Amino acid sequence: MPTYEMPLLLRIMNKPETFNALKRTATAIFDKGGIIRKIENLGSKKLPCKLSFRGRTYWEANHFLYYFDVPPLIIPDLVDEYNRDIDILRTKIYKKNSVQPIECTLHEELLPPVYRKNVIKLMEVAEMQKKKHKKLQYDREMKYYPSSNPNQVS
Numbered sequence: 001m002p003t004y005e006m007p008l009l010l011r012i013m014n015k016p017e018t019f020n021a022l023k024r025t026a027t028a029i030f031d032k033g034g035i036i037r038k039i040e041n042l043g044s045k046k047l048p049c050k051l052s053f054r055g056r057t058y059w060e061a062n063h064f065l066y067y068f069d070v071p072p073l074i075i076p077d078l079v080d081e082y083n084r085d086i087d088i089l090r091t092k093i094y095k096k097n098s099v100q101p102i103e104c105t106l107h108e109e110l111l112p113p114v115y116r117k118n119v120i121k122l123m124e125v126a127e128m129q130k131k132k133h134k135k136l137q138y139d140r141e142m143k144y145y146p147s148s149n150p151n152q153v154s
Contacts, residue, residue: 040064
């Protein structure tokens with residue numbers, strides 16, 4: 001199962017109501033066969049612009065961030081369920097990118113350019129291109145020279 005992250009904006013409520021909204025959100029993931037990896041509370045923050053939702057205007061919200069694993073076919077069901085919840089102002093589910101391991105090449109980068117693998121490869125490519133291009137031959141046998149006398153043939 002791939003890992004997803006979901007930023008969640010909840011309307012400003014007291015602690016028991018906020019807890020119940022978070023519990024409903026987590027229960028929906030568990031009921032669909034998902035696993036919650038982490039829940040981050042990012043606090044209560046002002047929104048960058050006003051949010052009109054279900055006839056009310058909101059200027060601030062509680063921000064949470066969920067990290068969870070769930071089968072990909074379940075995502076539309078979760079989105080639909082969260083859109084129907086009256087306490088959730090905004091949510092979006094993103095697939096979390098896996099971190100690619102980075103190979104350390106510091107030792108190779110500290111070598112003089114002539115001994116680096118990528119420079120050697122570039123030099124080989126340049127040699128191959130030199131062999132492909134033919135040099136311009138100036139001694140072709142031309143019967144007509146535009147700058148000379150038209151009656152003269154060489």
